[in-house]
Amino acid sequence: METTEITIQAEDVRQAAVRIRPLVRHTPVLFDEVDGRLVFFKCENLQRGGAFKIRGASNLILSLTPAELRRGIVTYSSGNHAQAVAIAAAHVGAQATIVMPEDAPRIKMESTRKYGARIVTYNRATESREEIAAGIVKKTGGTLAPPFDDPRIMAGQGTAALELLEDAGPLDALIAPVGGGGLLSGCATIAKAIDPAIRVFGAEPAQANDTFLSLAAGKHVRVQPDTIADGLRAPEPGRLTFPVIQRLVEAILLVSEDEIRAAARRLLLEWKIVVEPSGAVPAAAVFFGKLPAEIRSVGVVLSGGNVDFEEMVQW
Amino acid sequence: METTEITIQAEDVRQAAVRIRPLVRHTPVLFDEVDGRLVFFKCENLQRGGAFKIRGASNLILSLTPAELRRGIVTYSSGNHAQAVAIAAAHVGAQATIVMPEDAPRIKMESTRKYGARIVTYNRATESREEIAAGIVKKTGGTLAPPFDDPRIMAGQGTAALELLEDAGPLDALIAPVGGGGLLSGCATIAKAIDPAIRVFGAEPAQANDTFLSLAAGKHVRVQPDTIADGLRAPEPGRLTFPVIQRLVEAILLVSEDEIRAAARRLLLEWKIVVEPSGAVPAAAVFFGKLPAEIRSVGVVLSGGNVDFEEMVQW
Numbered sequence: 001m002e003t004t005e006i007t008i009q010a011e012d013v014r015q016a017a018v019r020i021r022p023l024v025r026h027t028p029v030l031f032d033e034v035d036g037r038l039v040f041f042k043c044e045n046l047q048r049g050g051a052f053k054i055r056g057a058s059n060l061i062l063s064l065t066p067a068e069l070r071r072g073i074v075t076y077s078s079g080n081h082a083q084a085v086a087i088a089a090a091h092v093g094a095q096a097t098i099v100m101p102e103d104a105p106r107i108k109m110e111s112t113r114k115y116g117a118r119i120v121t122y123n124r125a126t127e128s129r130e131e132i133a134a135g136i137v138k139k140t141g142g143t144l145a146p147p148f149d150d151p152r153i154m155a156g157q158g159t160a161a162l163e164l165l166e167d168a169g170p171l172d173a174l175i176a177p178v179g180g181g182g183l184l185s186g187c188a189t190i191a192k193a194i195d196p197a198i199r200v201f202g203a204e205p206a207q208a209n210d211t212f213l214s215l216a217a218g219k220h221v222r223v224q225p226d227t228i229a230d231g232l233r234a235p236e237p238g239r240l241t242f243p244v245i246q247r248l249v250e251a252i253l254l255v256s257e258d259e260i261r262a263a264a265r266r267l268l269l270e271w272k273i274v275v276e277p278s279g280a281v282p283a284a285a286v287f288f289g290k291l292p293a294e295i296r297s298v299g300v301v302l303s304g305g306n307v308d309f310e311e312m313v314q315w
Numbered sequence: 316m317e318t319t320e321i322t323i324q325a326e327d328v329r330q331a332a333v334r335i336r337p338l339v340r341h342t343p344v345l346f347d348e349v350d351g352r353l354v355f356f357k358c359e360n361l362q363r364g365g366a367f368k369i370r371g372a373s374n375l376i377l378s379l380t381p382a383e384l385r386r387g388i389v390t391y392s393s394g395n396h397a398q399a400v401a402i403a404a405a406h407v408g409a410q411a412t413i414v415m416p417e418d419a420p421r422i423k424m425e426s427t428r429k430y431g432a433r434i435v436t437y438n439r440a441t442e443s444r445e446e447i448a449a450g451i452v453k454k455t456g457g458t459l460a461p462p463f464d465d466p467r468i469m470a471g472q473g474t475a476a477l478e479l480l481e482d483a484g485p486l487d488a489l490i491a492p493v494g495g496g497g498l499l500s501g502c503a504t505i506a507k508a509i510d511p512a513i514r515v516f517g518a519e520p521a522q523a524n525d526t527f528l529s530l531a532a533g534k535h536v537r538v539q540p541d542t543i544a545d546g547l548r549a550p551e552p553g554r555l556t557f558p559v560i561q562r563l564v565e566a567i568l569l570v571s572e573d574e575i576r577a578a579a580r581r582l583l584l585e586w587k588i589v590v591e592p593s594g595a596v597p598a599a600a601v602f603f604g605k606l607p608a609e610i611r612s613v614g615v616v617l618s619g620g621n622v623d624f625e626e627m628v629q630w
Contacts (some may be wrong), residue, residue: 028343030361045587046345265624272360272589272620305587309580313628 006240008151010193013158013186016059020156023058023091024048027160029167029299030271038297039286040171041267042164045275045305051231052160052303053084053147056182059156060145061088069094072142076129078104079231080304081147086117097136099129107308148182149238158186164299165194173291175282176301178202178211178252180234181241183303188248199295202245202252203282205229205260210236211245212252228311229260231278231304253282253290260284265315267302276307321555325508327470328501331374332477338373338406339363339474344482344614345586353612354601355486356582357479360590360620366546367475367498367618368399368462374471375460376403384409387457391444393419394546395619396462401432412451414444422623463497464553473501479614480509488606490597491616493517493526493567495549496556498618503563514610517560517567518597520544520575525551526560527567543626544575546593546619568597568605575599580630582617591622 027047031040044052061073069092075085076099089096098112102121109119122132137144146153160183161174174191176184181202188200204212208225214237225233237245255263260277263284267275275283279302285291286300342362346355359367376388384407390400391414404411413427417436424434437447452459461468475498476489489506491499496517503515519527523540529552540548552560570578575592578599582590590598594617600606601615 028345028358028361030343043343046343050587268589268627269624272365274583274587274589309584312583 006151007244008155008158008186008189010190012151012155013162013190016055016155017159017162019062020055020058020159023062023088024054024159026163029164030273031168034286035289037295040164040168040297040299041271041283042160042299042301043273044160044301044303045273045279049080049083049087050304050306051080051084052157052183052301053080054087055159056153056156057081057084057145058088058091060150060152061085061092061094063152064143068143072097072140073145074133074136074140074142075099075145075147076133077147078108080306082108082112082117083115085145086112086115089117090115097142099133099136101129105308148180148234149240151240154182154186154241154244156186157183158190160301161187161299162190164301165191168299170195171198171297171299172295173199173201173298175201175203175253175285175298177229177232177278177281177303178204179232179278180238181211181245182238183301184249185241185244187301189244192248200249201285201291202249203285204252204254205232205281206254206256208232209252209254210234212254214242215246215252227260228257229278229281231276232281253285255281255284255288255290259288261315263287268312268315273302274305274307274312275302276304279303279305321466322559323466323470323473323501323504325505327466328473328477328505331370331470332474334377335370335373335471335474338377338403339369341478344479345588346483349601352610355479355483355612355614356586356598357475357614357616358588359475359616359618360588360594364395364398364402365619365621366395366399367472367616368395369402370474371468371471371497372396372399372460373403373406375465375467376400376407376409378467379458383458387412387455388460389448389451389455389457390414390460390462391448392462393423395621397423397427397432398430400460401427401430404432405430412457414448414451416444420623463495463549464555466555468497469501469556469559471501472498473505475616476502476614477505479616480506483614485510486513486612486614487610488514488516488613490516490518490568490600490613492544492547492593492596492618493519493560494547494593495553496526496560497553498616499564500556500559502616504559507563515564516600516606517564518600519567519569520547520596521569521571523547524567524569525549527569529557530561530567542575543572544593544596546591547596568600570596570599570603570605574603576630578602583627583630588617589620589622589627590617591619594618594620
């Protein structure tokens with residue numbers, strides 16, 4: 001059997017940037033000197049829906065035909081991707097169906113439901129969310145919007161780096177957090193096309209280091225994530241995202257749970273912005289000296305800001 | 316004795332905008348629909364030093380001659396203005412001397428001292444900060460940089476509204492918080508010059524309603540402020556700021572302490588930004604329906620973000 005590598009090109013990211021414009025905020029870039037290095041934070045925590053996920057979700061949904069939209073959008077996620085799909089689907093008048101664990105935080109269910117999405121719950125211990133979503137797709141003819149492993153999602157997420165580099169100008173390096181790798185693969189693709197000399201890094205919790213281990217092994221390695229960075233708990237890199245990361249990303253920088261919390265707290269108190277633990281992971285890599293010393297300027301994607309007050313006060 | 320009214324013109328604000336550019340961030344504007352109205356938040360909490368105060372301080376300091384700068388800058392403030400003067404003075408290599416109450420929060424003293432400012436403490440109960448500052452000016456020949464009652468300060472603060480209106484386009488209304496009135500008088504001056512139809516409002520804590528009462532009385536009324544909005548505790552409007560406010564501001568909107576806290580919390584959780592209570596006062600006016608209903612678009616100056624973690628967790 002012949003396998004065709006499905007991947008994305010810089011042009012896909014550029015097209016996505018035009019396509020998603022009606023739905024997505026051009027988020028601000030905050031910059032300052034940190035330990036003698038210029039740091040540019042791309043504030044996707046200030047994005048619509050509180051995270052970069054609206055970029056990929058709206059790129060996928062705005063790519064669909066009217067007939068496809070009428071059959072609805074299906075996804076599985078307990079987090080920011082669910083809300084992003086709900087927002088983008090509502091924008092085009094399509095029905096979104098979100099498969100969520102029955103024990104998902106009520107606040108996340110409500111913030112998804114308020115955009116008109118239908119929520120289907122499942123038992124995390126006994127059922128597979130992928131199978132349930134596939135079943136709904138089979139029955140309705142709807143379109144699956146996977147959280148990361150889709151070229152339209154990857155290209156959409158890459159628009160964060162496109163805006164960052166347009167606003168900040170040339171940078172020595174770029175860092176994005178890695179969960180399934182949608183954001184990192186999209187950002188690496190456009191960043192390397194704009195400037196082949198830019199060094200691209202991923203940042204991962206040490207306690208969810210599947211991409212780090214996979215890069216070292218040269219193949220998919222599965223882990224059991226145990227991290228407060230709930231957006232980065234994918235147990236292994238994506239099938240489509242991983243080859244892009246292998247090709248374009250120099251290294252994965254690992255940070256501890258304490259470093260993640262301290263970075264989130266520092267962003268809150270010094271930078272005056274709310275960044276959820278997953279979003280603070282690449283900032284932790286900068287604050288705690290994980291970057292090569294010779295890098296004088298770095299762009300950092302702060303991927304989201306959705307965090308409960310109760311969690312925030314514990315940072 | 317003839318009195319000459321010292322006031323500011325829109326042109327002063329425009330000149331300030333050019334003068335302060337090396338020192339001041341062009342802060343982002345975040346916007347969204349709130350209760351059917353477009354709201355544009357000018358994020359001075361993300362400003363250098365964490366507040367708009369750097370605008371006025373750097374306009375004053377960058378207006379001085381080299382000879383004046385050599386004699387130093389003197390001010391009295393326990394808050395954001397102190398830090399702003401320290402930053403701007405350090406930028407031009409001038410010595411700043413800040414008169415602060417001896418019981419000022421240690422964190423505020425340290426964040427001022429780290430920019431190289433000299434701190435002179437006084438006893439709040441028995442001494443006058445204005446007299447101490449005047450004594451230092453007399454001895455050193457330095458320049459006094461008052462917190463609000465100075466045309467260079469007022470013009471500098473007005474640049475926040477200039478940027479906001481340039482970025483947001485025409486708006487029905489503009490709201491800024493009122494302490495001594497430096498920010499509001501500067502913002503009103505430029506806003507009315509750009510668009511005479513714009514309606515300009517101040518926002519004040521009900522428990523520090525000196526400008527509200529003064530406008531009603533047609534003369535300076537002194538109150539004893541008792542509010543968590545520590546930046547708005549001036550007991551009466553400024554001598555120079557008040558006539559500008561009388562001429563250009565339609566009304567002062569009053570908000571309760573609970574409304575201030577709730578607004579700060581909402582900005583934190585929904586908008587993902589840290590805004591100190593003083594900065595949240597005009598947002599509270601919007602969130603709690605204090606604006607005339609027919610206003611469809613409003614610019615809101617979120618004046619600062621300097622708040623301790625311990626205070627934030629109580630919102």
